[in-house]
Amino acid sequence: MTSAKTFQVHIQRYDPDREPPCYTQMYQVDFHPSMTVLEVLELIQQDQDSSLAFRSSCRSSKCGTCAVLLNNKPVLACREVLDGGDITLAALPKLPIVRDLVVSQQEREQRLEQIAVEQPRAVALPESKVDYANVSRCIECTICTAACPVGYEMDRMEPRPDLLSSMIGAGIPVSQGEGVPVEGNIDHCSLCLCFNSYSYTQPAKDTVMLLDRLGVHVAVPQQQCCGMPMVGNGDLDGARRRAEANLASFLPWLEQGYDVVAACTTGSLMLKEEYTGTLGLRAAEALASRAYDLGEYLRILVEDGLLELSKLKPVPERMSYHTPCHLKAQRIGKPFVELLERIPGMQIEVLDTICCGLSGSYGLKNEKHDLSLAVGQHLLDALAQSQPDLAVSECGPCQLRMRRGTGLPTKHPVSILWQAFDEDPLCHGVQK
């Protein structure tokens, strides 16, 4: 035993009866090849510390109960093989911790109870659309929920494997067209994403108009697709090429002290997190640290007194607002809602909705259309329920889904703000 190679296991423990309840404990464990995380936990519990609490059952990757964080990555403890290096273990995030590595599934179970339906497969989809063999592999370990960067609770849909499958990416690269930039020569710079550049350009125009009127110098440098569609479809190299081109184009502006603002939540998320994270571009750190979502940026301008919302006139339409997933992922609240709500008389209702179902390019694919619609159905239902005059979201695809699904007119909130701003001559005078 003495000759065995040992390694350190740091376990982030939790004991509500202790002060402080969270603490890290280190154990020294003998290593042997093929050792799994679960084996390490079992050995500690057996020979060193029987107070260590963790879940397991089958030991063979079938029951889904043993998920933990290994060096910050969610893994199945019984499946993850170690290499002998020191490790850190912690409880899965996003679920309440009971003790040590044990999390409570009760809330999840209650939610599932609320959405349980009599005949799972028939509700959403025709039989032929369900890749049952694939989704039947799900063991409900909740790792996907723990791993999802945008906080989508994928397993929340269980036991509706039809819906679950719709969340699993398709892996088909989309066509690789180059971007035609919106040209401009103004200061503080704005990156308007493809949807705004090509398909529905009004939000981009309104953004530039509004920022300009508020006295912000706006520049619209040469730009391409942010790369998110490629990331979403597994083409990381393609995404990296786009990112590098955008970086090259934006860096000179950054050096002159410009911030980067994106009118699309996907774009702002991409700039803030994915260029450096998923794509691993160190050079994008400067860009990430200066990137803002448009709503977030406008909120700062309001705080700085550049825009007095209480003086604006409401638009007459009753609006329902849908929160884009990529906004939630940025954990900045709902800045546009905050802004619009501060305009006296504005009638805006925030819908309690999850994903619109388009999920980037996913729902645009022919073969995924039905699945995507099924996922987004709750959004259409919510709109049918609240019957607004106007459906609002800063995400282009979300608007598309709402418009097509209900026939309601849709708008980007910046257009509403611009409308409210433009209609009130008093405000025109607000200058820097």
Place this chain on the structure above:
Amino acid sequence: MRRYEADILVIGTGGAGLYAAIRAADGGGRVYVRDKGLIGRGGSTVGGAGVSAVGPWSKPGDNANVQFRDTVIGGAYLNDQPMVRILVEEAQQRIVEMESWGLKFDRGPDGRYVLDQAGGHSYPRVMTISDRVGLQMVKVLRNQARLRQIERCPDVMACRLLIHNGAIAGAIGLDVGVGEVVQVNAPAVVLATGGVGQLYPSTSNPIQNTGDGLALALRAGARLLNMEQVQFYPCGLVHPPSLRGFILGIQEYAALYNSEEERFMARYEPELLEHTTRDRLARAIFTEIVEGRGTAHGGVYLDATDVPKETFLSFQHEYEVARDRGFDMQLVRLEVAPAAHYFMGGVAIDISGCASVPGLYAAGEVSGGVQGGNRLSGNSLAEILVFGARAGAHAAGYARGAIRPTPEQAQAAEVEREIRGLVNRRNGRLTPSQGKQRLRRLMWQYAGVIRDGAGLTAARYELIGLEQELLPQISMSGPSLLQNHSLVSYLELKNMITVAQTIVQSALERQESRGAHYRQDFPEEASTPFCIEVTLEGGHLRAARRPPVMSELRPGSGEEGAE
């Protein structure tokens, strides 16, 4: 201590427990469901190969009578035949119902069900969902339990059944989810706690299968049936340690070698080689190991390197799981030994799931009778559906007519005192897991694949030693009950010792070799089959023989079939 009032309490949430709960709820009762792990993550979840059932889909010539005969002959006439009749007749109804709830079996290109051939079945009749039929079943059943909003709670280990005036009055549990002792008052309790694999060092069973339900039932006065009948799967991995007990279906296609590079099955079964019955294969492997021709980790070599690649497609999960740990079966030999797999014995019940104590029900692997001395492939997943449903429905009816028992404060207080006393034991020499290892070694040595009178007698004394000397040496991790796994593990060990004692007692009483029970000192089958029932009387175990219920088929008439 928190107290709850229910009509029916279901303990255990594998397939049997969930089906029972669903039926009990449909029967109008207030149902409480408790599991010491998470809901629906037990033995049923890992049940992979398939479920056997005859129905309109059966091959020409196959029908309930044929499955009946296969099951009874396979079970060496220890089966309770009225129960087998119900199994083969009702399995298809449950299958159809499960399909209406969203379960989807594999179908071929022609749209017909895929039916697998499996050992002991005279027709292909095992229905599959890739290699994960149990997982899918449990998902569907959980959904039905949610739909009915059945009160279900994980992390509650049942510790004691409450008895009032000779009938069931509920149960006491340890709720480690909130850190409390809880009491559920209920006139009907359904035990669905699964098997006993954890009594052995190598097992395919999940960690919760420690035989708790058997120990609880015994202490409550119930009769246990054919406790010696432990099925060993011939080829479970012994290495790597993280996969100890992981069973390999690929065995059916592979060759076995001992440490002397001999394909030893040629000595035992010159014609059939590895294709003999599972019990014979297990005994041959076991013999090689105890006679010193085993591998470094105490197994024999399983060689699947010549098996065609396509064959592995049907064993996707096991192939991947082993490969992930650096053991690619297509490239290297694996070390295997028999692993405790299924328990045919259990709480004696009737066709409605009633045990011998009024108000007590049992269903699934914790119950005995259906499978006799040997379980055929797929018959267990069929059993949990059929008898889970029956037990739940009957329990609901019983609870409706039952007088509500007076809550048993005294018994509950006693359990709580015991637990509070236990957790303060901080300076023992052993952890509960170390204690379990001792028990497992002993069971493997004396009450494993091959047994004899001397070994079983030794086991009986050693088990008394474990109970009286080992248990008091076990240390607890601290006074809080919240996720106190050392306490759970200790209580499990205590149950395991009790169950081990009944297995040994029953094995001593069965002075013949029948089904999965093999006595070296009595290698032959007795001329007339008999069942053994174990009870606890005045603190002592008592084993008694009785004839099995052979309502349709008797030894000797077997080959003619059941007309």
